[in-house]
Amino acid sequence: MIYVDDHRPAHVHVIAADGEAVFILNCPDGPPELRERHGLSLKTVNRIQKELANHLSALCPKWSEIHGDF
Template sequence: MATVLKVLGYRVVIYSNDHRPCHVHVMSAEHEAIFELNCPEGPPSLRESYGFRKATLNLIASHLQDNLADLCKRWREIHGDY
């Protein structure tokens, strides 16, 4: 598991043994959300959420979009194709 970004104090993680489609896990000790990145152009879309408020999810999605090129690049480095 590689932490590829920090957003609002949450870790954005790509698991090395994970599956397609291209996605990230956003997590803390109490919360987790999974966003599909929809590489290469986005926008990221929420797939699952456990414990996050909607307003926080919207802010996270905005940060993921701002960093989409780097996140897609990291996914390709770890997994190859999207």
């Protein structure tokens, strides 16, 4: 999730049934970097981080559309 009233640097909030994590995207080239996690296992966080890396080409332009520069 990218919140419209959020702050820089470009980041996303990933919310799951068992917790959440925040990843700095390091746009435009990545790699995403874990900023914080609550309740998620490291295994889950690593899987999410890999998936985010695969979607930077969509996430970074969306962040820029909402907030301007990264």
